Amino acid sequence: MHITGWTVALAALGAVPAALTQSRGVAVLWLLGVAALAAVDAWLAPRTSSVGVRREAPASVRLSQAATTRLVVANVGRRRVRGAVRDAWQPSAGATGERHAFALAAGESASFRTMLRPTRRGDRAAGPVTVRTFGPLRLAGRQRSLEVPARLRVLPEFASRRHLPSRLQRLREIDGRTAVRLKGAGSEFDSLREYVVGDDVRAVDWRGTARRGEVVVRTYRPERDRRVVIALDCARLSAARVGDAPRLDASIEAALLLAALTTHAGDRVQATAFDRAEQARAAAGGGAGVVAALASALAPVEPSLLEPDWPALVRLVESRVSQRALVVLLTTVDTSAMDSGLIEAVAALQRRHQVLVGSVEDPELGTLLDGRGDVDALYGAGAAARALLEREAVATRLRQLGAEVVLALPDDLAPAVCDRYLALKSAGRL
């Protein structure tokens, strides 16, 4: 049961007879009459069970892009139905124009579009569909909410993909496939060719030279088919906000860009998100679908307020890869890493693999560090400097273990991690 604005207007119209008769009793009687009329109208309204609805939501949408979801409303009853539906979604799904009026004869159906512009990554669930039918007088009607499950997966924005072309260019330079640098740099033996002036004499292959009677040099190319394991820490520290988004979002950006780059470089990438247990996993056999699969797998990962279980991660990585791999840990390097087990985990992984630790830095820390306004700002700068030193100490310890450490602001983390990957690749350290 619901009433419309017409009922209110009709009730307000009671002021006229009340004024003419100068009687409050008339006003009360008028109101009772309006109420009775509305009750009769609601009773005469078509049943809500004569309206059928169906949701057709798109499977996924990238954050910052708009999607439209379709709502099919059908009259499955025998009477003509005039009414309205509300296509409710979570507030963070950013639904606009979610109310639709309809007038359907028996057996007819109509479809409506609701615009969704999600404001957060993850799975956005739809609320119930509320159906209202109006009585013949449009004064009142029936109302019912129907559970029509629907879900929209909001993928990470992947804003860092704008860095991809320049990194691919660098990759081709390393690969020796561009005109800029004919000679490939890498560690994997490719072929022998004639020496030309300017070649590194260290690359001369003396055995081949003796056999051919002319000086030949070896050419190299970067290794291919290396394993890359990206591990995203979605535990306690990843929940903290850096800028407008949690740290985890910057880690996801970095993971996506790195996955796109490694796929182009011919390496095999797999990713895992974990806190105390694995929360999401994406493994790709190679090909173009890697980034999409990874984005879809990482989209619903939310930071948990738990302490990460680093030894479990080490066991996980060891069980997943049998050969030497590049293990990229996207986590937070701060003083808590001293006793959280991160250092031990890196040491354990570094024994067989190459470890790259990426950490999101807080731009606010830089602002605090530069504070010189007054004594309070100086204390803030002192505290920021202390945090910086502690983080630096952990990073130094990790570097001593042989791991690569990348500390970067949220927007710079993805390109910085990729640059370090390219550097490792060209140095043949994968």
Add this chain to the structure above:
Amino acid sequence: MRGGAAAGGRRVAVVTAGPALVTADMGPGLGERLRRNRLGIVALALLVAVVAALVLGTRAGDVDPLSTENSTPTGARAVAQILRGHGVEVRQVDRLARAAVQDPAATTLVIANPSQLTAGQATALREYPGDLVLLGESGGALAALGLPLTEEPVYLPETVRSGCTDPDAVAAGTARVDLVGLVATDATEVCFIGRSGAGAFARVTDGTRTVTVIASSGIVTNAQLADAGDAALAVRTLGRHAQAVWYVADGLDPTLPTWSGSGSGDVPGRVPSSVDALPDFMPPGTGSALYALALAALVAAFWRARRFGALVREPLPVVVRASEATRGRARLYRRARAAGRAGASLRAAAALRMGRRLGVGRADGRDALVGAVARASGRPAVDVDRLLYGPPPADDAALLTLISELDTLESEVHRP
């Protein structure tokens, strides 16, 4: 919202196409629902009945003293009923303007508690041509009405004989003097005079009308009406005419009495309405219209209160800034005035940055860094050493100085 179906909807003829539609279940009918909740409905009805009975049963009655609706000991309901039994039409008005006396010559205007009359009302009553009865303490009203009487307090109540020639008093025989008594300032006859010299009853005839004052108002109350000759006195005094208009003054009503021929029109035989007596600048019916609109506002509240579907739950993410811990530490430094600790941190951070710029590692030690910085900045090594490794700043001022010097040094360091 209306008409959106035509604009935004796309019609298809068939319903069955595509996956299944979700529909609401039919739900039980009205009769079924009533039958299912029989017990609840009966309980609700009983509850409503009990509450209604309680509300109606305990409705606060009229407790105004000397009101004809008041059945408590201080009321005057008994005398009003006796008068009605004698064929007198007793009409109580809540505003003096509603008195609307048609025929003053055949009407008794009874004013209870005349001490509560406003000055304007008392002056207007002086013009009233008909008979007037004042019940209870009169205060300033006696003088305002031009009566040659004054009031005296009566401390000891007593029942006394009439002691005068007034036929009503004589017929009553005895009456009780209590609380307030009357003393005449001229030859006016005062009846039922007690030992204090003040009487309970007086009648003044001026011109065509008589003004009767029953100062000891207890005479007409429910409690004392049966005592002595109270009933006879009250009934004879109040029942002189076939009509009695009863007004209990409460001091809150400023309106003036109305009677046939009063008011600005001075049309003989026309009784002014209360609108004439209390002119209102709003058109008539405004109050009722506003009442109706208030009821409509209530309906509007129901209209808006019914939501178009429930709110949808949103699991909110954690909103903790990553810099919270650092800011907390800064507040601790500030509260502890830890200038030395903050200075040490800033020095170490500056040393780290300069060392990195100059290619001096942390492992190379203090002397290597001081030497490199001194060479790069062109400052004496002693000065650099004091800035980077000197004694910690003791207070805020020392901290400010140190950091500003340190910043200057850092800006001077360039890669050699």
